[in-house]
Amino acid sequence: MDTRVKAWTVDDARLVLAEHGQEHVLRFWESLNAAERNSLLTDVKGIDFRLVDRLIRDWVSSEPPQERFNRIEPIPLIPKAVEDRPDAVAARDAGEEALRQGWVGLFLVAGGQGTRLGFDGPKGAYPIGPFSKKSFFAFHAEKIRNLQRRYSCELPWYIMVSDANEAATLAFFQANAHFGLNPANIVFLKQRMMPCIDNEGRFMLEERGRLAMNPNGHGGCLPAMVEEGVVADARQRGIRMLSYFQVDNWTVKVADPYFIGYHLLRNADMSSKNHWKDDVREAVGVHCRCDGEYRVVEYSELDIYPQLLKLDAHGHMIHGAGNPAIHILSVDFVEWVFNHFDSFPWHRAHKRIPYIDERGERVNPSNPNAYKFETFVFDALRFIRHEPVALEIDRAGEYTPIKEFEGDNSVVTAWRRMSDYWAEWLEAAGGHVPRDDQGRPAIRIEISPEFALTKQEFLSKTVGRTYPTDGNLHIDADGNAVPTA
Numbered sequence: 001m002d003t004r005v006k007a008w009t010v011d012d013a014r015l016v017l018a019e020h021g022q023e024h025v026l027r028f029w030e031s032l033n034a035a036e037r038n039s040l041l042t043d044v045k046g047i048d049f050r051l052v053d054r055l056i057r058d059w060v061s062s063e064p065p066q067e068r069f070n071r072i073e074p075i076p077l078i079p080k081a082v083e084d085r086p087d088a089v090a091a092r093d094a095g096e097e098a099l100r101q102g103w104v105g106l107f108l109v110a111g112g113q114g115t116r117l118g119f120d121g122p123k124g125a126y127p128i129g130p131f132s133k134k135s136f137f138a139f140h141a142e143k144i145r146n147l148q149r150r151y152s153c154e155l156p157w158y159i160m161v162s163d164a165n166e167a168a169t170l171a172f173f174q175a176n177a178h179f180g181l182n183p184a185n186i187v188f189l190k191q192r193m194m195p196c197i198d199n200e201g202r203f204m205l206e207e208r209g210r211l212a213m214n215p216n217g218h219g220g221c222l223p224a225m226v227e228e229g230v231v232a233d234a235r236q237r238g239i240r241m242l243s244y245f246q247v248d249n250w251t252v253k254v255a256d257p258y259f260i261g262y263h264l265l266r267n268a269d270m271s272s273k274n275h276w277k278d279d280v281r282e283a284v285g286v287h288c289r290c291d292g293e294y295r296v297v298e299y300s301e302l303d304i305y306p307q308l309l310k311l312d313a314h315g316h317m318i319h320g321a322g323n324p325a326i327h328i329l330s331v332d333f334v335e336w337v338f339n340h341f342d343s344f345p346w347h348r349a350h351k352r353i354p355y356i357d358e359r360g361e362r363v364n365p366s367n368p369n370a371y372k373f374e375t376f377v378f379d380a381l382r383f384i385r386h387e388p389v390a391l392e393i394d395r396a397g398e399y400t401p402i403k404e405f406e407g408d409n410s411v412v413t414a415w416r417r418m419s420d421y422w423a424e425w426l427e428a429a430g431g432h433v434p435r436d437d438q439g440r441p442a443i444r445i446e447i448s449p450e451f452a453l454t455k456q457e458f459l460s461k462t463v464g465r466t467y468p469t470d471g472n473l474h475i476d477a478d479g480n481a482v483p484t485a
Ligand code: UTP
Pocket: 109, 110, 111, 112, 113, 114, 115, 116, 117, 123, 160, 162, 191, 214, 215, 216, 217, 218, 220, 245, 246, 247, 248, 374, 403
């Protein structure tokens, strides 16, 4: 970064901006108040001009050549961890021991803008519980409380936020008394922002005194972990690995002992869970090996690599390993990636970005007018030094992302999927769940993860207990059925 930043005045900013052809963002300077001036200077100070110039040159002023692979292979998946397989038992034992020893931390990425959901507030504050109306953050906290009790351990929770939602997220945790967790074990860190770039390669103003910017993608967690002190904090606490998850995956199993165990026993740098896709076109990235390198190919790129759409002679998918963005990252590996971050890949998205025009008027474009640049955490797979772990999971109970109000990744679909999943627990415990003519539960169900994280735990805690299933059912953290109205 420019070394002049500390003593910056507007003249210094003007000089640097002019060097990079971006001085137009100061055009309203004379009419800005002190706060607006300060905000604009802060935005400009934070920019890595060397990086941004490179991205504009390679991605806006020219079209980068499309990557081509000679050979795309499916990744070797570890089959779903089931109790009666010795490798799974060994993994679970190792994972449980790591939890008891305090080697595991949790890493949540919650810095995104949540544009598609359009909720007014940080996405983690969205009231996802069908009856409890508990937020994503509250659900994740309940899982943590369950694990801490079960393994008599403390699980530090690192939460990445961004300028887009930092203040609101911190206020939400305060207002909810940190969901009953020890605040000393909740560490917030902030990712960096990137300027949005218009079709001519120019910065844009979101307000007269503020640049249009976006968080640098979930891959931004890798430098942020080092720059914001997470790696140092984790080392000081004796943490060796981080269980990575995304805020909008409502029912993700955090710090899953099986997953931790495989990661540990195989001495992996980075591990991934994978669910078998419903069909080749499912809107999820594909985990595969491209010319020997581990990759996730985004679903938007499937047509570029038609091999990924092929079926075998029996009509089965060859490349079915969907990437639900559930990982384990070794702390050492995070530092390794940080030291190589100059060669970390960037992704470009062409978007409709509102801006302030030369006359100072706000413009809401109806067509994509600008580029957002982001990094993706799965690209860290290119930097691994040891074979990664790719563990197959059932989608049910592990991957319930909420991206939008309607469709496959919506709230209603997630509620339905989880009612299907929890209905099986109730039936396994001897309960009766009314079903419709398609065999799906005719009632809606919510079970607190603080009470039970797995079917096994539910069964062990509900011996001799029955729940009323003649209507919707909500089981709280103490295992009691509470009114759903
Ligand atoms: P998505 O890519 O789904 O983005 O993020 P989003 O912000 O939630 O929603 P859209 O695309 O704007 O509609 C997946 C996860 O990565 C985090 C999000 O908070 C979410 O947990 N994320 C995304 C970040 O932490 N930072 C980012 O820059 C982008």
